[in-house]
Amino acid sequence: MENLQLIQKIAHGSEAALREVYGVFGNIVFNTALSYLRDRAEAEEITQDVFLEVYQSAKTFEGKSSVRTWIYRITVNKCLDKLRYLKRKKRFALVKSLFKPDTTEIQHDAEDFEHPGITLERQEYAKILFKALKRLPPQQRTAYILSFIEELPRKEVAEVMQLSVKAVESLLQRAKINLRSTLEKYYPDRRI
């Protein structure tokens, strides 16, 4: 069955149709969330949120973009919201720890996140890249993740981000420059 028909069925409350959509896009959503959040538990939560949102807003889906683009857009927005929330929470926990030094609430970043889909010999490099990606501004990070990790064509990235293809190209260009300058700091000093 076509994705659009499935969305129409979901709009009428069909959970079977939602299961089918999950079958097609579940892994895509989970992997995108994993690239943003670098934490399996958080990625699982985002996947749940995304499919709940699909179920709730299927009625409002007008079909102007493809179902895949729509689901990607929901995922990206949920991930960015979550990152903002985690940042706020971390800041609050830090302030709280000044008054209560024995608090264990400070959130630690998943600095040593190992993506399960990467080969062992590239794992060390990938860890550094994920660490550097975290430092990019949200739009550049989104463009980079969708283009180079999710391997979407530029046109689709532009649709997901609701920008022009040129704007996406420019974001990618800046992302690469910023990544290179961030990597400068992580370069291991081999003279020692």
Place this chain on the structure above:
Amino acid sequence: MKNIIQNSEKEQWKDNVLSSLEDMKRTEAPPFLFTRIEARIRLYEMPTHLAANERVPVLKLAFGVACFVLLCGINIWIVSQTASPNTVQQYQTSSAQAAPILETADFDLY
């Protein structure tokens, strides 16, 4: 010469890092994740459940009530202060006390 070699090594290292995600395989989502999504849908469809955009956050509500109470309190206090007979009497007394001083001041030219 040494610097050039070091720089090219560094650039090579950066290229390796940037290409480390190429040919990355997709990870499988946990097997029972959809069951959890279904459970959340059940919760959402419960008659007592309000959609996220219809819900009023407790903190915002408490803040609103606190602001309202504070505003009312300040208003009541100001009204009671201006309307109380003590204030009028106090005003009259203070003006009466001020009169002799003025009188003295009138004759005390040097």
